[in-house]
Amino acid sequence: MEKLIEQFSFGLFFWQLLLFIAVLLLLRKFAWKPILDAVEDRESGIKDALAAAENAKKEMQNATADSERLLQEARVEREAMIKEAREMKEKIVADAKDLAQAEADKMIKQAQLAIESEKKAAVADIKNEVATLSLEIAEKVIKGQFSDKAKQMKLVEEMIGDIKLN
Amino acid sequence: MHGFFETDILSDMQKPFYVKVLLVVTLLLGINAFAQEKDHSSSEEKGSLKTEIKEFIGHHLLDSHDFTLFTIDEEKNEHVGFPLPVIIWDDGLKVFSSSKFHHGESVAEVDGNYYALYHGKIVKTDAEGTINYDEDHHATNVKPLDFSITKNVVFIFLVSALMLFLFGRMAKSYKTSALPKGIGRLLEPIVLYIRDDIAIPNIGKKHYKKYMSYLLTVFFFIWIINLLGLTPLGVNVTNNIAVTFALAILTYLITTFTANKNYWKHIFWMPDVPVFMKIVLAPIELLGTFIKPFSLMIRLYANITAGHVVLMSILGMMFIFKNWIGSPLSFGLAFALSLLELLVAALQAYIFTMLSALYFGSAVEEHHDH
Numbered sequence: 001m002e003k004l005i006e007q008f009s010f011g012l013f014f015w016q017l018l019l020f021i022a023v024l025l026l027l028r029k030f031a032w033k034p035i036l037d038a039v040e041d042r043e044s045g046i047k048d049a050l051a052a053a054e055n056a057k058k059e060m061q062n063a064t065a066d067s068e069r070l071l072q073e074a075r076v077e078r079e080a081m082i083k084e085a086r087e088m089k090e091k092i093v094a095d096a097k098d099l100a101q102a103e104a105d106k107m108i109k110q111a112q113l114a115i116e117s118e119k120k121a122a123v124a125d126i127k128n129e130v131a132t133l134s135l136e137i138a139e140k141v142i143k144g145q146f147s148d149k150a151k152q153m154k155l156v157e158e159m160i161g162d163i164k165l166n
Numbered sequence: 167m168h169g170f171f172e173t174d175i176l177s178d179m180q181k182p183f184y185v186k187v188l189l190v191v192t193l194l195l196g197i198n199a200f201a202q203e204k205d206h207s208s209s210e211e212k213g214s215l216k217t218e219i220k221e222f223i224g225h226h227l228l229d230s231h232d233f234t235l236f237t238i239d240e241e242k243n244e245h246v247g248f249p250l251p252v253i254i255w256d257d258g259l260k261v262f263s264s265s266k267f268h269h270g271e272s273v274a275e276v277d278g279n280y281y282a283l284y285h286g287k288i289v290k291t292d293a294e295g296t297i298n299y300d301e302d303h304h305a306t307n308v309k310p311l312d313f314s315i316t317k318n319v320v321f322i323f324l325v326s327a328l329m330l331f332l333f334g335r336m337a338k339s340y341k342t343s344a345l346p347k348g349i350g351r352l353l354e355p356i357v358l359y360i361r362d363d364i365a366i367p368n369i370g371k372k373h374y375k376k377y378m379s380y381l382l383t384v385f386f387f388i389w390i391i392n393l394l395g396l397t398p399l400g401v402n403v404t405n406n407i408a409v410t411f412a413l414a415i416l417t418y419l420i421t422t423f424t425a426n427k428n429y430w431k432h433i434f435w436m437p438d439v440p441v442f443m444k445i446v447l448a449p450i451e452l453l454g455t456f457i458k459p460f461s462l463m464i465r466l467y468a469n470i471t472a473g474h475v476v477l478m479s480i481l482g483m484m485f486i487f488k489n490w491i492g493s494p495l496s497f498g499l500a501f502a503l504s505l506l507e508l509l510v511a512a513l514q515a516y517i518f519t520m521l522s523a524l525y526f527g528s529a530v531e532e533h534h535d536h
Contacts, residue, residue, distance in 0.1 A: 008408050010408070011311070012408040016413070019322050020322075020383070020413070027333055030334055032378060033379075034338075042344045
């Protein structure tokens with residue numbers, strides 16, 4: 001210990017302290033601060049970039065999920081629409097069928113009515129004709145009777161035959 | 167008296183450098199040819215060689231006022247190196263070149279005052295370089311306040327400049343790119359290690375930022391200067407108690423001045439213990455705050471000093487064995503130890519930083535229920 005104290009050189013202590021503090025202050029300003037700042041910037045940059053990449057990945061996953069969901073929805077919607085369309089078509093077809101049936105029925109009925117009335121008219125016509133013919137025949141018979149009895153008879157027969165034909 | 171002083175300085179200053187050349191050469195070339203040449207030496211010479219090596223190691227551990235790489239001729243006082251400025255305060259600032267001491271051989275005369283080197287320290291003396299001793303054989307000469315740019319101070323300057331250059335460049339490289347370039351690629355993982363594995367776990371995410379500058383500076387400073395100590399330049403700054411004291415006192419001051427209420431409460435009025443224990447614990451805890459940085463100071467100093475002493479002793483053994491088994495063996499040992507010292511250089515920097523962070527962490531620890 002005594003030797004240590006004897007060895008102690010105040011000059012060396014003075015220079016060591018002075019130079020060390022000077023170097024410390026200079027390095028702090030011109031080296032350590034820029035170096036540590038640069039390293040820290042780089043590290044935070046790397047960290048940010050990694051976080052950004054992670055975020056982008058997550059967003060991408062979200063987007064994929066979203067599109068998947070949309071696609072699914074669209075598919076469901078399409079199915080529904082097709083189903084609806086089919087139903088509508090069937091309904092329309094059924095409606096049209098019903099309507100056509102009704103119309104046809106109506107037309108048939110009208111036709112039947114028309115036929116009936118025509119028939120009635122025709123029968124009435126025939127009746128009138130028959131009456132006229134009867135009258136004519138009667139006239140001719142009467143006229144024939146007045147000329148030739150045989151002929152008159154023949155005529156009557158013919159007339160009756162004609163009527164039969166009708 | 168004069169004669170004693172001269173031989174004393176001689177053995178302290180010059181012969182060691184002579185041995186040092188041998189050490190460096192042996193370390194670099196891995197041979198002990200030179201040692202073999204001296205094989206005919208007598209046991210008497212061997213004894214003096216032992217003392218020489220011991221003195222050289224002792225000298226290596228001390229700071230010096232000149233920068234000598236190696237000695238060419240100790241007799242002619244020829245050294246390769248350069249003198250360093252001496253700055254002393256003795257009734258006013260006195261600045262002169264350390265070449266005036268002629269490697270401790272002569273007395274420097276400045277403004278009518280005489281100064282000499284005694285065990286690496288500048289003492290005031292007379293024209294003959296007289297050193298006075300007390301009963302315990304301590305020099306009683308006046309020691310002026312010495313602010314000299316010694317070899318260690320030169321290396322502190324060098325390391326400071328190197329750190330400013332390296333980390334300045336590293337910081338600049340971030341301006342153009344987010345990734346480090348050049349030397350930054352090597353240094354960034356270490357900087358991040360100190361942040362993520364030393365500062366944040368010990369101090370906490372909330373407060374660590376204000377301590378980062380100190381932790382980083384102290385780590386790289388100790389590490390680089392420890393590594394320089396392993397080069398053949400033969401400098402070891404961190405084995406000076408003054409240097410480790412300066413570093414430890416900074417840790418102490420930062421801890422003390424950034425401490426929160428909770429920290430002081432735990433020192434002076436320990437919660438959740440009986441009142442009697444509170445009174446007993448207060449002085450112990452207070453003493454603990456001084457012991458913590460003190461242990462930092464001693465740990466760094468002792469580890470580096472021990473490493474250097476052991477390494478140099480093993481190197482010195484080569485010159486004592488001087489045979490084909492002992493010298494390669496001690497070379498191998500020295501090599502292995504050098505590798506270990508590389509680890510120790512980093513380890514001590516790590517421990518100093520780690521413990522500083524731990525102390526800062528306790529200073530800013532938030533109150534939590536026990």
